[in-house]
Every structure is written in structure tokens, then in C-alpha cells.
Amino acid sequence: MPPRTRKPADVRRNELLDAALTVLRARGVERATVEEFTEAAGVSKGSFYLHFRAKDDLLDALRERMAEELAAQVAALPRPTRATGWPRYTAALVRRALEAQVAAAELHSLIAGAAHRRHGPADAHGPPADPAARALAEIVQAGVAAGAYRVTDIEATVRLLYALLHAAGDWACADPTELERVVAAATALTRRMLEA
Numbered sequence: 001m002p003p004r005t006r007k008p009a010d011v012r013r014n015e016l017l018d019a020a021l022t023v024l025r026a027r028g029v030e031r032a033t034v035e036e037f038t039e040a041a042g043v044s045k046g047s048f049y050l051h052f053r054a055k056d057d058l059l060d061a062l063r064e065r066m067a068e069e070l071a072a073q074v075a076a077l078p079r080p081t082r083a084t085g086w087p088r089y090t091a092a093l094v095r096r097a098l099e100a101q102v103a104a105a106e107l108h109s110l111i112a113g114a115a116h117r118r119h120g121p122a123d124a125h126g127p128p129a130d131p132a133a134r135a136l137a138e139i140v141q142a143g144v145a146a147g148a149y150r151v152t153d154i155e156a157t158v159r160l161l162y163a164l165l166h167a168a169g170d171w172a173c174a175d176p177t178e179l180e181r182v183v184a185a186a187t188a189l190t191r192r193m194l195e196a
Contacts, residue, residue: 013051016041017065020058024110029059059111064130066104066111071131073100079142086148090194093139094165094187097132101169102176109173133162140194149194157193164189 007015019041023032034055038048052058074096080089101108137158143149151157168186172179 067130067132070100071135074135083146083148091187094190095183097165098172102172105173
């Protein structure tokens, strides 16, 4: 048996996540096992438990990674330098958020139904404190600072915007032929919410 290669923890963790995705696609969330994840990743069960307490932790990590990728796509949009550029930016933001969700629809539908933990007190009444929610908060704060958004309660606005974009994403994922209609409606609502 060849000696095991020691890899940095983040590399090994990502390999486990990638291998788990392959298994989840083939077997489904309910039937997939930790043994199958470790076999696909070529690691021991002990290595799995160094990174995750259980299968549910791995599913949460996949959700977190999906949220990080969405946040990165949204954050990559160049912010306007003038207040007059924010309406176009807002429309681009909504489109990017919805297109990213449609692109990740398979993964979302695969893991969305599985139970998952909540993190932090903000989760009891609003969106998870995930990277996508944090990215939206930064954007709304920047829009307010630029004088383009007229928002008095940033936290409530971000929670509602998060819910709107999530629901719009669910609709677009369920029927991608409706994407343009969903983008138009979500953009109009978002602009009313932020620019009122």
C-alpha cells in the first residue's frame, strides 16, 4: 500500500466535499453514507471526522460553499462610482444573483431538502448569516453611503432582500424559461425596496 500523502486541511476538506458531491449525485442525500464519501475521496473515515462531525455537517459545508460562490459572483460586479450608476448596478445585481442560483440549481435541489443546522441568533427570524447575506449587507450599506439607496433599517432590508432573491431564485430554478420574467419582477421590487 503506498504511503498516504499529507495535504493541507483546507485541500483535504475540499476534496471530501467534491467527492461527496459525486456520491450525492449518484445516490441521493438519504442513501449516501460517510463510508461512500471517504471511499470516493480516497481517505479514511478518521480523516472525514477531522473535518466534519457527521453527514449533516458536510451538507452544511456544501451549502456554505454554494453561498460563498454566490457571494463571490455578486461581489465581482463593479460598483458604480456615481449615484446615477446604482439603478443599473441594482439590475445587474439581481440578474447575477438569479443566474447564479439557476446555474447551481442541481446542487441546490440536491441538498436543499436535507435538514440543516442554523448558525447564530440572527437565523431565528431571518436569513442565515451566510456569505450571500453578508455580501448583500455590504452592498446595501455601500448604496446608502453613495446616496443611491434610501434605506432606514439596513438589517430589515437585507433580510427581506435575501428572502426575495431566494424566492425568485427558487422560481427561476423550477422553471428556467421564466428567468427573464423573474429577473424583471425581482429587479422592480428590489429597486422599490432600495431606492424608495
